[in-house]
Amino acid sequence: MYSPAHSRRCVIRLGVVRESQERERRVGIAPPSVKRLTEKLGFEVVVERGAGEAAGYSDAAYEEAGATIVDSASVGTFVEAEPAEAWRADVVVKVNPPTDEEAKRFREGSTLVSLIFPSMNEALLEGLAERGVTVLALDMVPRITRAQSMDVLSSMANIAGYRSVLEAAEVYQGFFTSQTTAAGSLPPARVLVIGAGVAGLAAVAAARGLGAEVRAFDTRPATREQVESLGGTFLELEFEESGEGGGGYAKVMSKEFIEAEMALFRAQAKEVDVIITTALIPGKKAPLLVPKDVVEALKPGSVVVDLAAAQGGNCELSEPDVIVDHGGVKIIGYTDLTSRMATAASRFFSANVTHLLKECGGGEGWNLDMENEVLRGATVVIDGERLPPPERKPMPEAKPAVSEERHSMKPPPGAKPAQQEIMNPARRAWGTTLGGLVVVLALFVFGRFAPSAFLQHLTVFVLACFVGWQVIWSVTPALHTPLMSVTNA
Incomplete structure (x- = not known):
């Protein structure tokens, strides 16, 4: 059985390694965070040579910030006399889960901090556990108000939503904003965003910023005011079922609701020029929201951007990392939208990780306290022992509007x-x-x-x-993280 706390009382060496995944350009720690890690949190930071080049950060920038640049090493060439090698540091920070070969580079007793997706990488976690590695999964940080500053998923979803609009604008053969010239006029592009979570709200804001007419749909009625506050139009179904799920996510809906939803999308497809889908359900394949007949209802020249292409896709015809042309409709299935903004994405990712490392006690007071809700949620392996997912506290039910009872001063019964x-x-x-x-x-x-x-x-x-009170008074706790995603890093 794991102990309530896992601590060290010495200066901890933190290693930043280069990503090996194809199309990945981000880096786990950016130079702006190095100074804080070394001067305020007490870490000794070592960076694998070239780790930040793809993200626009040179080795010189890391050295200027206070890090030490170390050479790469091949699997199986490590010796104990090389403590500064990034892969054998006390704490190793990555963006993506390590490959099977990379997993062999960790030394016993070290800690990995990265995206892990435990349900999809059981074999990897077993291998790391056998090597005695402690694993903090950034994707398992609970989506609660206190953990906003450590919420990597929200930071990356915000960037992906923004970038999806830019990719759509590049492929779409027209203006997003309305145009009036001597040669005539053009109406604004009509954009439909399906899913009003962090990525969806970012897409709504970006499309409105480009001048498009934006419509959005979500199974959670509570997201209506967020969509409308960004200038979008919220589409509703006359169907008595809420999609509120845990942690700010949506839940799986009934068959009847899905049929009504599909009818709405078919009708909208005849009017809109761009569809952006952002719907995901944790631990499951992405729901199918744009079947083939909806795509065929779109006008030639229209664009579909599927942010869930890596998880099976919200669009039936999307393919990961390519643009599919179906009857003149372009379907974008890029899975590297965040890496297409690698400099900004790395900076946000790095800031989130830095906040998490601070929660762990920093380099001089490292303490993985399993009584800490945030650390317990993120820790999936500790000292080589697999941990079951923690019991999630029930999330407050999100309501679309403030009820009259909230302002009532009637005395409670009794x-x-x-x-x-x-x-x-x-x-x-x-x-x-x-x-x-x-x-x-x-x-x-x-x-x-x-x-x-x-x-x-x-x-x-x-x-x-007064303005602050008006802005946050009616916000339900379940929506705090999506609303604050743009500033959580």
């Missing part, structure tokens, strides 16, 4: 007389009046005696508080 007296409307009105008088008196004092600069700052502060 309330004590003293509580009922406090909720008396007359007393509440008297309290409001008294509070208003205090505010007026305070404003008079400030206006009479305070300097003008102070009044300007006070005005900005009050307005900021």
Whole structure:
């Protein structure tokens, strides 16, 4: 049985290795994070030569930030006298899961921090466990408010959603924004985004930014206000079923709901120019949302971007990493959208990892506390022992709008007389009046005696508080991470 805490009390060497996966250009730690890792968190950072080149980060940039550049080594050539070699560091940071050959490079007692996808890499995890490696899976960080700064999936989904619009705009043979010239006018492109999670919301914002008319659909009614706040139109079904799932994801819907959904998509396909699909269900094949007949309902020249192509695809005709032409409709199935923005993606990825390493105690106080909800969720192997997934706390039910009960001051059933007296409307009105008088008196004092600069700052502060309150008051906890994804890194 694993111990509640796994700790070290010495300076930890952190290794940054080069990615070997085809089309992958990101790097696990970017130079902007190295300075914080070394100076504030106490790590000694070693970087494999050329690890950041594909992402636009030179070896010189790493050295300037405080890292040490080390040469690559082939499998089986390590000796204990080479402690600075990146693959044999105490903590190794990668983007993608290691290959079978790369798994042999870790030394016993080391820790791997990377995307893992445990349900898809059982054999890899068994091999790492046999070598006594501790594994922190970045894709298993719980999607809770406290872990936003460590949420790699949201950071990468935000980039993928944005990039999907750029790829669609490149292939689409027309303007996204409306055009009016002496030669005539053109209406804006009509874009349908299916799935209003992090990637979907990023796609809505990007398409609106280019001037397109955007429509969005999601099985979760609570996403409506997020879509509309970005300037999109939320499509609804007259069907009494919610798609709210755990951790901000959608759940599998009923057969009847899916049939109604397909009818909606067929009708929309006759009107829109671009469809972007972003729907995923954790641990399962991506749901089929755009079958062949929906593609054939699109006008020639239309574009479909399938962000789920790597997980089976939301579009029946999409193929990973290629553009399929079906009757004049281009279907983009790129699986490397984040790598197509490798510099920014690496910087966000690196920031998320840095926050996670801080949660672990840093380089001088490393402590994998299994009582910590974030660390327990991310840890899938500890000291060579496989850990079962932790029990997930039930997520609060997301509601599309604030209910009247939220603002009601009616006493709860069984309330004590003293509580009922406090909720008396007359007393509440008297309290409001008294509070208003205090505010007026305070404003008079400030206006009479305070300097003008102070009044300007006070005005900005009050307005900021009011705007912030209006923005977040109705947001349900289940949507915090999608809403904050653009800033979580």
